[in-house]
Amino acid sequence: MLSRRNPQLNAHGELIHLLSIEGLPRAVLTQILDTAGTFLSVNDREVKKVPLLRGKSVFNLFFENSTRTRTTFEIAAKRLSADVINLDIARSSTAKGESLLDTIANLSAMHADMFVVRHSESGAPYLIAQHCAPHVHVVNAGDGRHAHPTQGLLDMYTIRHYKRDFAQLTVAIVGDIVHSRVARSDIHALTTLGVPEIRAVGPKTLVPSDLREMGVRVCHDMAEGIRGADVIIMLRLQNERMSGAMLPSAGEFFKNYGLTPDKLALAKPDAIVMHPGPINRGVEIDSSVADGRQSVILPQVTFGIAVRMAVMSIIAGNNA
C-alpha cells in the first residue's frame, strides 16, 4: 500500500508543499507566522520587494474562479521578485478537454518552480504534488471543502497579533462549516497551536456532529456558541446554500446566526470579529459589526499577503 508519509514534508520534516494544515508540526506553523512578521515591514516600504524568489516562476492555477485570493498570491509572489503567470484554467484548457495531469505536465515543461492551485475538488493539490517534478512546489489556494491553508495561517497570524497567546482562548466559528475549507484549516491550526476551546456554531444541516472528532465543541445555539468568546470567525454563506434543503432563506439564517451588535455583546468585550471575505452584509454579518471597532476583517487581508510571502519563501528554500 502507499506510503503514509505526509506528502507536504520532506524526509527531514521540512515543508516542501503547503497542502493542508493538518499534520503540520506546531514548530512549522510558528516558523511561518514568525517569518510573516518579518515580511510585514516589507509591505510598508517604498520599494515593496525582496529578492528571495528572483528568477523563479510562480504559476497561479485557478481551476475555480477567484479574484481576491489570486490577487493576494500574485502580490505576494511579486514582492518576493518572482515572475508570476496567471492561468484562468476554468476558462481555457480543461474546457478543451485536457486532463488535470496533462495541464500540469505542460506547465512543468515551461519550467515552473511553483504552482499555486485552486480547485473545486477536495484533494486535487495532492494529486498535483504527487505528479509534478521533484523541484516544483505546490501551494494549495483552496481545494473543494477540504483546505485553504494560507487562509488558516493568516487567521492565526491575525489572532496572534491581537491576542498574543493561544493557550487561553475561546474561538467560535459560525456558519456554513460543512462546506467550508476555511473552517477546516482554522480548526486544524487552532488545535495545533493549543487553543483550548473551539466552537462550531450553526444549524445541524451546516454543522455536522462528526466535527467533534476534529476536537471542536458543536453548538447549534448562537448564544451558547459565542458567549464568552475571544475570537469570532464568521464564514461566508454561499449563494447556492441560502435557500433549498440546507436552509429555508438567508433572512431566517441571519435571524438565528447572523452576527448583530446584540449577539456580539455576549462575547468578551475585547473579542475580535473575523471573516475570510467576501462578506454578505445582512446575511451572516450586520454592517455595523463588519465596520465596527471589533472588526479585524481588513487587517486580515493585509496580513494575508505577508503570510503568503512567508509560505512561498519557506517552501522554495526546502528541497524534496
Added chain:
Amino acid sequence: MKLLIKNGRVVDPASGRDERADVAIAAGRIVTVGGVSGDFKPSRTIDADGLVVAPGLVDLAARLREPGHEHEGMLESEMAAAVAGGVTSLVCPPDTDPPLDEPGLVEMLKFRARNLNLAHLYPLGALTRGLAGDTLTEMAELTEAGCVGFSQAEVALKDTLVLHRALQYAATFGYTVWLRPNDAWLGNGVAAKGPLATRLGLSGVPVIAETIALETTFALVRDTGARVHLCRLSSAAGIELVRRAKAEGLPVSCDVSINSLHLIDVDIGYFNAAMRLTPPLRQQRDRDAIRAALADGTVDALVSDHTPVDADAKNLPFAEAEPGGTGLELLLGLALKWGAESGLPLAQTLATVTSAPVAVLGNALGSLAASAGRIVEGGVADLCLFDPGVHWRVEPGALRSQGKHTPFAGLELPGRVAATLVAGHVAYEAVPASR
C-alpha cells in the same frame, strides 16, 4: 480428455470433505474422487502433492467491461484474469454500454465467452430498460438468452412503484432480483459519511442510505414474495437488518466485497484514488461486523466486485476518479487471508467463494452447472488447485486484468493458484518453476 489429479488435498466445502485423495476427470466431469481404479487411463496426470484441490471459485460480481468500455477491459483479458485467480464461474452485472437489456446482447456475450473457453459467464439482465427505472425488460426472453437474474447494477431505482411491479413480475416466474441497497438521493457521496469524510471535505454517504433501501426492499419482498439478492452490503446496521430479515424467513441472500471485508475509510489516506470504491469504505466497526457476518453465514458470499478502471479515469482528484478496483485475481488470496485471521477451517473459508455463491444462484443454473462450487462424482470438473503455503505480493503490473488499479497493491496474500480447470480442461496453469 481424461485427467487424473493425484495426491492433492481435496477440500469440498459443501460436504465438509477435507482429505488427501485422487480425482479422476473425463468428458468434463468428475468421475471418481478417491479410490480411482487402475482401469482409468488418463491422458494427463497432474501431481497435486502439497496443493489444495478445491472447487473453482464462483464470483457473483465481476465487471468485464464489454460491451462499451473495451478500453478498460475485454472478455479476453478479464476471463484470463478470472482463471488465473482460480475463478471458474462469474456473474456480471448489466451496467455495460448499452446495458444488458436485450437478449441479443446477452447472447453475444455468452457466445464470445464460450468461444474463449475460459470461465463460465452468467450475466445478470437489466431489471429496467436502459437501467432507466421506467420500463421492465423482457425478463423471460433474457432468461432464455442466459441471464441468471435481474439487476439495476449501480443505478438505484427511485420509483418505488416501478420497483414493486418489477418484484411482482419477477416473482411470477421465480426470477431473482439483485439489488445493491442504496437510496437514490442519500447515496450520492464519494466516501462513507463519518469523521474521515468530514475531515477531508469529501461528500459522505450515510449509513441510512443503505438501511432505508433495505427496509424498503424487505417491505416489498414481504408483499410480493420475490426472491432478492442484496449486493455488497457495507454497514454494520445493514448487516443487522439482513440478519433479522433472514430470521423472519424472507427469501433474501446477500454478499460483501473483498474491499469492505479488508479495508476502512482511513485507508483513503491522502486522497488515494485506488480507495475510491462503491459502496464506499466504512468504519472499523462496520468492517468488524462484515467479517463476523461472513463467518456466521448471515452474509452468504464473498465477491471480488472486479471493476477494471483505466489509468486516465483513476488519475483524477478523488471525487472525480472512477470508482472500482480490479479483484478477480485477488479473491482467493483475500478470502484465505480473512479465513486465517478469523481462525476458520479451510472448508468454511472456501465455502464463501464456492458452494455458497452457487446456492445464491440456485435454480437459475442448469442441472450440470448447479454442481459447480462442489467436488462431487458426476459433477462438472471446475477446479482450482492452489498452494496454501505460498505467499505472493500484489504487483499491479503483473495482473492479467487490463485494470491495474487495486487498493491492495503491495499487500502480501496467501495462496497461489497452480492450475485452474474449467469443465475438465486446464484453463490456467502457473509456470511450474515458480511453484
